[in-house]
Amino acid sequence: MSIFVDENTKVIVQGITGGQGRFHGVRNRDYGTKIVGGTSPKKAGTDVEGIPVFANVAEAVAETGATASFVVVPPAGATAAILEAAEAGIDFIVCITEGIPAHDEARCYNILKKDFPSTRLLGPNCPGIISPGKCNIGITSGDIALAGGPVGIVSRSGTLTYQALHELSQQGVGQTTCVGIGGDPVPGTNFIDCLEAFEADPETKAVMMIGEIGGNEEERAAEYIKAHMTKPVVSYVAGVTAPPGKKMGHAGAIISGSQGTAQAKMDALADAGVHIALNPTEAGEKMVAIVKSL
């Protein structure tokens, strides 16, 4: 099984007529994802390589029965697009947009929480989600993932997500679902949401969790793992050598004071019984060993 999405998930692409929306929307469709439509206020009635374009999400949902949305909209309009999807009844929204102002994200997160509690937002600023062989929503290249499980992956960083998929696929170890939660300060979906879903998924036998400096989501995840996870978890936290006070690319990746260091995160995870790797390759090796011993 997979988490959050599966082979029946019907997806619309918000911003499908833009360069990125078209490229990734079509690529996701070609992977086998049920991309049933797209939206563009000015180009309704046309199509993008056979994918019908609707004026807004409500119309797209009414016509196609979509339950998921892929938001590929520039920063200034991204949170409005997310809320439009929620209002139209979409219950899983993936937003890859990078560069959304933090205050917009905070408002959007709290509106979703209050008014649309059953809607899950993944991202913003994330690579998306892939359940190999079933569904790919986002910008991950499908050919680096391997279907069949038994590993679930959750990661804050895009390229490290690819690296993790690659390390496992190279060794013939497949994935149930790989979720990129994104590097922004207010992620819609966090580590715990994914760990909970992986713990509940019978086909996922082990979880790889890739964190990075900044915030305290890894520490909170460690508490959750300690209390609730029965499945083995391998973790790598990027940024051991990052200097305090400097944003390492992601808006959320910053060590402030003594908060958010990689060492503190690794210590908390180790204390929760998580297998700690010092680099992505080691994380792959440790996971391969665990899977072989299952």
Place this chain on the structure above:
Amino acid sequence: MDLFEYQGKQYFARYGIPVSPGGEAETVDEAVRVAEEIGYPVVVKAQVRVGGRGKAGGIKLADNADEVRTHAGNILGMDIKGHVVRKLWVECSSDIAKEYYVSFTLDRSNKVYLGMLSKEGGVEIEEVAVSNPDAIFKISIDPTIGLDAATAQKWVADAGIDEGAREQAAALILKLYTCYVEGDCDLAEINPLIWTTDNIVRALDAKVTLDVNASYRHPEWEVWSATDTEDEREAMAKERGLNYIGLTGSVGIIANGAGLAMSTLDVVNQVGGTAANFLDIGGGANADVMAAALEVINADPAVRSIFVNIFGGITRVDEVAKGVIEALRRVDIASPIVLRLDGTNAEEGRALLKDHLNDSLVAEPTMLDGARRAVAMANAREEGN
């Protein structure tokens, strides 16, 4: 983007937050001119983005032009914790009765805004948090609701702000909240917030971090972005639109994606090397981006080898390979380059590079191998010097 005190105060003033009258100065003469204009006594304050200015001798009181001259002369050029003072802020001195603390920031755990208020201002708030945590009054603010006057009034009372200062403090705090939200700040902090002996509440300092993601709706920030980078390498990278952070090691790093770039630093460190920088070329890198990246790293005299670590996702490895070849044609690179290329179109990329490989352009199959090779090369060249 972290603002200097004077910039923070200018930003506060836009939102009606009371600050002391003052002016900027880059020379001793300018400092005297500002002081004459606003009237004595004045305070001459070093403009550096680091705490502990006062202790370092970067904040001085002056009663006349001679004193301004002496202090300004001493402070300009002073090194405060590695930050060289190039600018002064000269302002009217304040007769302080009480010093408070107030700030707004994002509570990342709960995804709401966090307001912190203390009647024990003027010292590092981290110290207060340790020595006397009860002195900090925190409130959570739902971004969809905001902060209203009644809540602000109750907050200042709860925090034990002196009665005579409460009304002004609450009004100022509401303005600071507006500045924080509408001004797109990551952090808006006043420490100290003062109550003067003549009964005025105002911001004596300003610590503001702006969210650069919101730059598109704040044309007024443009004047400050020029002063944002003090590191020459960072300024050069910024001009070229690169996400670069200067470090102190000898292995230049180029990677795609922030996570992979961070991880590359870690791996170089684990195999006994030190990174000269963090550089994320982002998605879809082409020849121009690669040439710019190599140029910036090449300009760093401490660099002894360069490690290019690419995992193609959106980025196609064959495009990166073309970029490296093109960059080498355009730029004369002083250090040997180690390439590790994986992901989308990796085989095509490696094929393109095959005929270009030599002693100063080598390829390694994995991230770890690449890091080891780059570190070995850097160390060998270090010893050779």
